[in-house]
Amino acid sequence: MDQFDYVIVGAGSAGCVLANRLSADPKNRVLLLEAGGRDNYHWVHIPVGYLYCIGNPRTDWGYKTAPDPGLGGRELLYPRGRILGGCSSINGMIYMRGQAQDFDMWRQFGCTGWGWDDVLPLYKKQEDFYKGDSDLHGAGGELRVEKARVRWDMLDAFLEAAEQAGFPRTDDFNTGSNEGGGYFHVTQKNGWRWSAVKAFLRSAMKRPNLRVETGAQVERLVIDEGRVIGLRYNQNGESHELRAGEVVLSAGSVGSVQILEMSGIGRGDVLSENGITPVAEVEGVGENLQDHLQLRMIYKVQGVKSLNTMASSLWGKAKIGMEYALFRSGPMSMSPSQAGVFTRSFPEKETPDLEYHVQPVSLDKFGDAVHPFPAMTASVCNLRPESRGSIHINSPDWRAHPTIAPNYLSTEGDRRVAAEAIRQVRRVTEQPAFAKFHPEEYKPGPSYQSEADLVRAAGEIGTTIFHPVGTCRMGADDGAVVDERLRLKALEGLRIADASIMPTITSGNTNAPTMMIAEKAAAMILEDAKR
Template structure:
């Protein structure tokens, strides 16, 4: 087999699927896509509630975990990342969320032309096939299907009403640039089935003769010669080692964890980190693996009375049977549920210039993903800090591609993050005391009534119940060429090395104010545009 290609894409997650689609549009160019996971033939990749079975399952998940976190009182967290075509879009919450216009204007203000809101909005519209149709904020005919949820819960309507009583306006669309408000999330689904990046972008073009997709392969490192990436070394499932050469560009799209691992194993990164891992440095870029940002949420749980929750339906044979029948007959009901249905964006304190916390409200409760639902009626009201100031790291622990990375998010390591966490719990308690919820008689289960309202008690509680919302970003950040912490430039080219781009969530210089999958898709579409434009200029 000829292993020489015009373009090579490492990773077939959200970004990789879009890159594969766009870069293979030219039939004269041979494109190779390398994916460590397998195909998405498992039923739970397609039934929306399947995330409960996919997260924490090595068939679908890299099974990463963080190091023990001082800010979480010494706890380590599971750190799910998708390991299948479609990547994390095959196991995530399916929430279609762009963030805020000010996020992207902030990127542009850092010296990154072309990344402001007015520049990225048309790209967001291009990737969508939105149920609202073509309009100023949404598009039709794109690869990512976006629909309204196919189930309603009166208990969530009550929480939305409570938010209104607290001064948070109702909204029917979080994606017009300012996401302040309370409303139901739009989801990446089509008629009750998950709509991953693989379904939307990769599978429709798999027939192309110039596109080769290899699954079940483990990328070792990049091949580098004369200041340029010349190829990639990877291992197939049968143990054979292969080197594929690239005539054009190699694009890393393995995510905020995976792309760092490949760069580090290739000798690209901070020299001290590489030396500790036994890797010979090839290019000093101190920002590779630093600047890790993630959204930490405090999962408050409230017992309630007088309203149905998923906890109640799940623990009866009749209830489970009815859920299954509803899905089989109508493609509706609890099996179509995203992990969170109701969103509330607001400020943790009045001094903030815009919404800085996001609530994910769920008509269910459980100790953690992978454990059974509680046997009492309850809802989860989880608030996350949208713009954390804590910064973490990702680093390889050795030269072998099988070696697990060291992930240290450093949650709650800044005074501002601790203050936001405490204030978010105060906002949660205020929300649950509103008159619209009085008939439900909410009782705080977590963090619990014994936790006081003072700063020290709430910060400790945040450390006890805080958990990731699975949004790692920033570990190969965009920046100016003269910024020693930047990894890629505004056109996503690796600074200091030709023939290599990084196109995934790792390039975000600052994390967006919302869920990260849709912004990653935008980055991939815009990155593909740049690759094609730059190719035409040469």
């Protein structure tokens, strides 16, 4: 039976960082398990390839939510990366740390060592910022962060209109205060996606003390006398068991919950309903699910270039392909959203609680054809939702997808913010800088006017922006799943290091914070090993 010092479950954004840092000491024998395959699919590396990776069983788990009452009973696709690099191989590549207040709040919850001043050095350590080193940015790290390689008149006009509506401009959303409008920084290098594999794992895979297994899905943890001593995984239809000095779950807000519950760790009623004998009853496992619901408002426009028209002809597609082939720029180098705005839904909000993702294109959902008319999309999401959902297994079969119930718009506060967000987008598009394009609201449509109408509209156009967090939350209270050093409270020998440990969701895109969490986790693991 194989024996390792550290076994990391999940080679996603967090797992790649952990594998790099824990294997840096040649004395440590490290195993990284990934249920998906290698990242040798060409669309993983071309930025616009997210369109072909989301919903693709080669790269995506293919989860769906349960019918959601807040969305009129709709089910949503719930993309999660199932490939080396995890979501960093299929996501929108936006580099966003969150606000300083997010992390200071974690510290106030009793999570010592997780304040903004604590985590900023970790962000800087990982970063290779295109402008170089500064008080707020790092240079020489593994994670390349660059500016977008495409500009659109339509987006420039929207940002100008946002400024006319009273929102300031910014050239950097990663200073601890992301208020304002501007262009996103992206995890790209010279027009290629720069995933966690390229940043952290590829160089580490040359080390003889790191073993990486793909196509390896964990069935359950192996537990003995109050300690996790290893795990059982399935590869090519065969089960294998191994031993570990310490197991680190980095399978994400869905996967880490599933592994815990399949192993008898979680809510007693959930385990019993699925015929699993409880080993450790932990009420918080699978609870506290938070996600950013984006309201995708679409406007038809006139007199300005839109990706809709460029991508609707063979000649337009050929020009797009040629620009990327020659210069690594243009629409094929685009992240899903290039421009953004952070602002407040209401004046009494202490910091921005809304994030816009603005796109010079429109479609019904990712993977669908673009609309046959010039248009743009202004998605806006509530950064700090009050609604809480859950993720739980619904079968004793480790291959079955769990039940994902986000519970969007389930509080009066969230519904109020959603209605105001729609009003706010309308105010921006009415400003002179954008009004010159004669915007016509296509979705949800101008007939939605009253508060009740707007709440209903939010339920009709709302969809996930792919940021599930919180299902194995960190905290000092009895209801938390892990402590501030990310150790499972109920048993020894196990840590969790991924987005599931966030007590509250960060105020922005969640990929960069997930890699930061792994950076801090690795440092704590190595530090504790010396004691």
